[in-house]
Amino acid sequence: MIKEIIVVEGKDDTVAIKRAVEAETIETGGSAINADIIRRIRLAQERRGVIVFTDPDHAGERIRKIIAREVPGAKHAFLTQQAATSKGDIGVENASVTAIREALANVRTDQPAGESQISWDDLLEAGLIVHPQAAARRLAIGNRLGIGYCNGKQFYNRCRAFQITRDEFEAALQELERATDEEAQS
Template sequence: MIREVIVVEGRDDTVAIKRAVEADTIETGGSALNEMTFKRIALAQERRGVIIFTDPDFAGERIRKAVAQRVPGCKHAFITKKEALAKGDIGVENASPEAIRHALANVRSEMPSPDGQPLTWNDLMDAGLAAHTGSSERRMKLGEILGIGYCNAKQFLKRCTAFQISREEFEQALRELNMQHTPNEDD
């Protein structure tokens, strides 16, 4: 049984979560979050902790951001768009039980800035993650490696800070990304 309550968007997401793990959920009803839902999430956070597990799309990210802003200290679970895609539909409800368990085993906690040297905008630029051809795809793949999901460059930097991605962890993930995508001599 997962101790924390998992915040999902809808009933189908709850069904998918319960197929994968034993857990309690709170459904947001999509992006139609209301005060009562926020109060239930805040109470769950206070008593048991909360894991936000929304779809890897614009609406899911908007819900994730709204909940995290109103209920500080939540943990975050992410799946990739590929893991969430079925018949042109993106959603947690489409993810395999294995993908859901993997995401829940790799939750991230929001914390203050990491110790040491925090990542900077220049780090993202130097890594080809911002303002470069293909930077969006590189951020998507690096977000998968780091387990922080896909987002724009500004949000990527914020997530790296919020989830305490160390410079060492960032550089290791970047090496892994670059090894995956090293062009062949035939290219």
Template sequence: MIKEIIVVEGKDDTVAIKRAVEAETIETGGSAINADVIRRIKLAQERRGVIVFTDPDHAGERIRKIITKEVPGAKHAFLTQEAATSKGDIGVENASVEAIRTALANVRTDGRNEESAITWDDLMEAGLIVHPRAAARRLAMGNRLGIGYCNGKQFYNRCRMFQISREEFEAARRELNEKEGATS
């Protein structure tokens, strides 16, 4: 049984989570997250902790940002778009049991109060910003680091928020460069 309550978008996500692990969920009801749902998430965070596990799409990111702002200290689980896609539909409900378990095993904790060694210069040198393939490289790096896809500014913020170490960052960068070198 997972101690924390998992925050998902809807009923189908709850079904998928319960297929993979023994856990309780709070459903946001989609991207129209309201004050009552936020109050329930805050209470869950105070009593047991929460894991935000939203779809790897625009609506899911919007919900994640709202919860991150309103509920400090929430944990986050991420699926890649590939792992959450079935027949063109993206969502937690489409992920395999193994993908859900892996995402929950790699939960990231919000550590905004601590400084990260990752800098803007690191992102630039890694080709994650101001680079012709920056978006594709951020997608690959985000998947390797377990923080999902986002724009350059949000990628930087997530590196800080989830305390991505320089060692983790450099290992993911090497792996990405080796993969790209092999496909060139």
């Protein structure tokens, strides 16, 4: 059983989580997260800890940001959009048991943003900002690092908050470059 309580968006997400692991959930009721839900999440964080596991879409990211701001120290699990998509619908409820277990095995802890090993210049040099393919590159690197997709500023902030090391960053970048080279050769 997972010790922490997993925060999801809705009932279908709870069903998917319980198919994959033994855990308790708190449902936010979608993107309309209210003060009562935040109070429940804070209490859960104090007593057992929480893992935020929202959909890899705009609404899920909005909920994740609200919880990260209101509940310091929350852990985060991320699914790729590909792993969470079925018939054009994106959501945790669409992910396979394996994908859910992998996401929960690679949980990241939101830390107070300290000194980052990754600089804004690193993002620029890696083509993650101010580059014609920046969004696609951030998506690929974010998936490899387990921090999900976000815009350039949020990517930088997540590297800081999740304390991504230079080694992790460079390994993910090399993996992306290899995949890009292989794709160009085929």
